[in-house]
Amino acid sequence: xxxxxxxxxxxxxxxxxxxxxxxxxxxxxxxxxxxxxxxxxxxxxxxxxxxxxxxxxxxxxxxxxxxxxxxxxxxxxxxxxxxxxxxxxxxxxxxxxxxxxxxxxxxxxxxxxxxxxxxxxxxxxxxxxxxxxxxxxxxxxxxxxxx
Amino acid sequence: xxxxxxxxxxxxxxxxxxxxxxxxxxxxxxxxxxxxxxxxxxxxxxxxxxxxxxxxxxxxxxxxxxxxxxxxxxxxxxxxxxxxxxxxxxxxxxxxxxxxxxxxxxxxxxxxxxxxxxxxxxxxxxxxxxxxxxxxxxxxxxxxxxxxxxxxxxxxxxxxxxxxxxxxxxxxxxxxxxxxxxxxxxxxxxxxxxxxxxxxxxxxxxxxxxxxxxxxxxxxxxxxxxxxxxxxxxxxxxxxxxxxxxxxxxxxxxxxxxxxxxxxxxxxxxxxxxxxxxxxxxxxxxxxxxxxxxxxxxxxxxxxxxx
Amino acid sequence: xxxxxxxxxxxxxxxxxxxxxxxxxxxxxxxxxxxxxxxxxxxxxxxxxxxxxxxxxxxxxxxxxxxxxxxxxxxxxxxxxxxxxxxxxxxxxxxxxxxxxxxxxxxxxxxxxxxxxxxxxxxxxxxxxxxxxxxxxxxxxxxxxxxxxxxxxxxxxxxxxxxxxxxxxxxxxxxxxxxxxxxxxxxxxxxxxxxxxxxxxxxxxxxxxxxxxxxxxxxxxx
Numbered sequence: 280x281x282x283x284x285x286x287x288x289x290x291x292x293x294x295x296x297x298x299x300x301x302x303x304x305x306x307x308x309x310x311x312x313x314x315x316x317x318x319x320x321x322x323x324x325x326x327x328x329x330x331x332x333x334x335x336x337x338x339x340x341x342x343x344x345x346x347x348x349x350x351x352x353x354x355x356x357x358x359x360x361x362x363x364x365x366x367x368x369x370x371x372x373x374x375x376x377x378x379x380x381x382x383x384x385x386x387x388x389x390x391x392x393x394x395x396x397x398x399x400x401x402x403x404x405x406x407x408x409x410x411x412x413x414x415x416x417x418x419x420x421x422x423x424x425x426x
Numbered sequence: 427x428x429x430x431x432x433x434x435x436x437x438x439x440x441x442x443x444x445x446x447x448x449x450x451x452x453x454x455x456x457x458x459x460x461x462x463x464x465x466x467x468x469x470x471x472x473x474x475x476x477x478x479x480x481x482x483x484x485x486x487x488x489x490x491x492x493x494x495x496x497x498x499x500x501x502x503x504x505x506x507x508x509x510x511x512x513x514x515x516x517x518x519x520x521x522x523x524x525x526x527x528x529x530x531x532x533x534x535x536x537x538x539x540x541x542x543x544x545x546x547x548x549x550x551x552x553x554x555x556x557x558x559x560x561x562x563x564x565x566x567x568x569x570x571x572x573x574x575x576x577x578x579x580x581x582x583x584x585x586x587x588x589x590x591x592x593x594x595x596x597x598x599x600x601x602x603x604x605x606x607x608x609x610x611x612x613x614x615x616x617x618x619x620x621x622x623x624x625x626x627x628x629x630x631x632x633x634x635x636x637x638x639x640x641x642x643x644x645x646x647x648x649x650x651x652x653x654x655x656x657x658x659x660x661x662x663x664x665x666x667x668x669x670x671x672x673x674x675x676x677x678x679x680x681x682x683x684x685x686x687x688x689x690x691x692x693x694x695x696x697x698x699x700x701x702x703x704x705x706x707x708x709x710x711x712x713x714x715x716x717x718x719x720x721x722x723x724x725x726x727x728x729x730x731x732x733x
Numbered sequence: 734x735x736x737x738x739x740x741x742x743x744x745x746x747x748x749x750x751x752x753x754x755x756x757x758x759x760x761x762x763x764x765x766x767x768x769x770x771x772x773x774x775x776x777x778x779x780x781x782x783x784x785x786x787x788x789x790x791x792x793x794x795x796x797x798x799x800x801x802x803x804x805x806x807x808x809x810x811x812x813x814x815x816x817x818x819x820x821x822x823x824x825x826x827x828x829x830x831x832x833x834x835x836x837x838x839x840x841x842x843x844x845x846x847x848x849x850x851x852x853x854x855x856x857x858x859x860x861x862x863x864x865x866x867x868x869x870x871x872x873x874x875x876x877x878x879x880x881x882x883x884x885x886x887x888x889x890x891x892x893x894x895x896x897x898x899x900x901x902x903x904x905x906x907x908x909x910x911x912x913x914x915x916x917x918x919x920x921x922x923x924x925x926x927x928x929x930x931x932x933x934x935x936x937x938x939x940x941x942x943x944x945x946x947x948x949x950x951x952x953x954x955x
Contacts, residue, residue, distance in 0.1 A: 326773075327777055328773065328776050328777055328780060331777060331780035331781065331784070332780060334784060335780055335783050335784055335787070370742070370777070370781050373741065373742040373743065373781075374742060374781060374784055374785050374788070375788070376784070376788075412784075412787075412788040413784070413787040413788060415788075507887075508887070512934065534887050534889060534894050535887075536896070536903075537886055537887065537896070537903060537904050539886075539904050540903075548886075548887060550887045550888050550889070551934075551935075551937070552934045552935075553887070553888075553889040553890055553891050553892070554889075554891075554894075555890075555891035555931060555932075556890070556891065556931075556932075556933065556934045559931065559933075559934075560934070571934060587895065588895075589895030592893065592894075592895045592896065592897045592898070593893070593897040593898060593899060593900055593910070593913055594897075594900075594913055594916055594917075597893070597916050597928070600925075600928055600929055601891075601893075603929055604891060604928075604929050604931060607929070607931060608891075608931055616895055663895075663896035663897070663898050663903035664895045664896050664897060664898055664903070
């Protein structure tokens with residue numbers, strides 16, 4: 280799995296993480312292309328089913344990036360998102376998946392550097408965990424067939 | 427006299443009554459019951475036999491009560507509404523009475539959660555007040571709870587419990603009144619450590635004239651150690667152990683603590699003897715029955731009246 | 734309303750392991766309100782079951798459907814067109830819904846995906862507490878609007894017992910003593926005297942002691 284390039288979905292709040300990503304771009308701070316950003320009006324809009332569907336469709340890792348604690352544009356959307364992430368982590372655990380494939384991250388709009396660093400770190404973590412269990416099965420059978 | 431109960435006779439004579447208790451063993455060990463009863467037999471007018479106390483399975487209270495009765499002593503059958511419905515309780519009451527048991531205590535019982543069968547369902551078909559009422563109607567009206575006549579009704583001298591220290595304090599005397607109204611002849615209280623508060627309770631009780639309607643036995647428990655005092659204060663629901671009692675226990679060496687606990691018990695009895703409405707004492711020496719004679723003697727409650 | 738909680742996934746997975754085509758049925762009533770078996774939870778459970786199968790390199794067909802009310806034959810009838818196309822039904826409704834579906838479709842196995850808990854009310858967002866035991870003989874009118882049958886751990890009708898501390902029940906510092914609540918409420922209403930009236934032993938027949946209960950309203954029948 281040396282050349283494993285994970286697919287990562289990041290649900291980014293329009294008011295912070297998404298803007299931070301933009302800033303990282305304009306400042307030419309690079310971050311891994313593995314991270315696919317989905318812009319949301321607030322992380323409070325991200326439901327458990329969205330995270331689940333991302334995994335179902337093959338994501339190796341998913342994170343929700345919202346505003347710093349107390350800074351939500353809609354009061355407490357980020358807090359709610361945090362609870363939902365924890366809820367889905369529980370489902371993943373029940374299914375025997377690593378719960379670290381899912382994370383809640385917070386930052387402000389001005390933190391371009393933090394956005395890039397987070398994207399790098401999360402990508403590294405998922406590389407360590409390896410492909411999603413869905414793909415692991417496909418690879419295992421593929422290797423068996425090849426062997 | 428309503429019954430043949432020795433406790434009723436002692437109380438009627440105007441003497442201060444003394445009761446204590448025996449917790450039945452967790453096994454088929456009749457000898458254990460006899461041993462415990464023997465330790466206290468000359469110093470009490472009645473022996474409470476607890477009913478699966480703290481929701482742990484033990485020899486049934488009526489069977490242990492019969493063993494004690496066969497020793498020529500006077501068991502007080504405790505019955506909790508937690509483990510049996512009204513059919514089972516009434517049949518046990520008739521059965522116990524048929525074996526010579528004539529005094530009983532009606533209780534709700536600790537929640538099953540506290541015992542070793544936490545997965546059991548608590549019955550609570552009726553509550554302690556309704557059990558008092560049931561036993562009274564069995565005796566005085568000769569009727570089962572369901573309304574049918576009893577052929578030769580059991581004549582039980584009826585006891586109930588009171589905790590003067592549980593919340594809300596203002597309700598406690600009203601609750602006592604309710605138990606008296608239901609038919610309680612005597613009351614045994616929770617362990618008393620906060621004497622000031624208890625005296626206030628007794629004052630409220632006497633103000634309502636309840637001391638004329640019921641015999642109240644004050645609950646006394648000697649403490650073995652400061653650890654036990656702290657445990658009772660913090661862990662036992664509805665228990666009131668004031669800080670100065672804990673301080674007093676902590677003020678002596680570990681070896682002297684048991685003696686100090688007994689001294690506190692004796693002093694408590696001596697003070698409460700003078701309180702209007704206190705008609706006796708119920709000494710709960712938990713797994714320490716051998717100390718009951720000493721407490722009774724030093725508190726000036728010995729010898730017990732001969733009837 | 735009736736409250737419920739989803740069963741552990743492991744149990745649900747075990748139920749459906751022999752089957753490939755599942756009809757997953759939610760209910761729009763109580764279990765939707767307590768977020769245990771509504772449309773949203775049907776979607777989430779389907780997704781979790783898919784993830785589980787994908788992990789083993791299998792696929793499973795899950796048809797998601799949420800009925801208006803699963804405890805009503807009228808709505809249960811709506812499943813009829815799906816029945817021949819599935820191997821098993823998983824119901825996310827309360828026990829009443831599961832049984833209505835099972836009674837109507839006798840040839841298809843039906844499995845529950847939730848544990849039905851109690852009749853409760855929402856005390857805060859995401860928190861439900863038991864309020865009613867359905868004893869069939871409501872006494873809230875004389876207990877100040879607080880039910881001792883449902884809310885006293887020993888359902889004492891002449892409480893409180895001696896285990897109350899600081900207004901809380903002996904079983905847990907998180908459970909309020911129903912009798913302390915009743916007493917406070919009676920005081921607020923100036924009805925303290927009522928406390929001393931003895932409540933007689935309860936007739937448990939209407940509560941289910943007389944066997945399974947039934948209501949017949951002839952004026953409503955067709």
